[in-house]
Amino acid sequence: xxxxxxxxxxxxxxxxxxxxxxxxxxxxxxxxxxxxxxxxxxxxxxxxxxxxxxxxxxxxxxxxxxxxxxxxxxxxxxxxxxxxxxxxxxxxxxxxxxxxxxxxxxxxxxxxxxx
Numbered sequence: 001x002x003x004x005x006x007x008x009x010x011x012x013x014x015x016x017x018x019x020x021x022x023x024x025x026x027x028x029x030x031x032x033x034x035x036x037x038x039x040x041x042x043x044x045x046x047x048x049x050x051x052x053x054x055x056x057x058x059x060x061x062x063x064x065x066x067x068x069x070x071x072x073x074x075x076x077x078x079x080x081x082x083x084x085x086x087x088x089x090x091x092x093x094x095x096x097x098x099x100x101x102x103x104x105x106x107x108x109x110x111x112x113x114x115x
Contacts, residue, residue, distance in 0.1 A: 061096035068099030072110040082113035 014032055021028060021035035028038040066076035074082075083090065090098075090109070098106045 061092040064096040
C-alpha cells in the first residue's frame with residue numbers, strides 16, 4: 001500500500017479549525033488540540049443559548065406586562081386570568097409591546113378585561 005502524506009487536507013483542516021478559534025485567548029487560539037475542544041464547546045453553548053434566549057425574552061415580556069398591569073391597579077396573574085375568561089387571545093409579546101409603546105391602549109384592554 002502506498003504512503004499517503006495528506007499535506008493539503010491536513011493543513012486545510014487545521015486552517016479551518018484555527019480560523020474558527022480566532023478571538024479565543026491563549027493557546028486555545030493557536031494550538032490545534034485545544035482549539036478543537038474550545039470550538040466544540042463554543043458550538044454547544046451557542047446552540048443551547050439560542051434556545052435560552054427565547055426563554056429569557058418571554059420572562060422579560062411577563063415582567064413588562066406585570067409592571068404595566070400594576071400601574072393600572074391590577075396584577076399580572078389577575079390580568080391574564082381576566083383575559084382568558086373574556087377569550088381575548090393576546091400573547092405576552094403583544095401585551096408587552098402595547099404596555100411599552102401604547103400605554104393608553106393597554107389601559108383600555110385592562111379595563112375591558114376587568115369589567
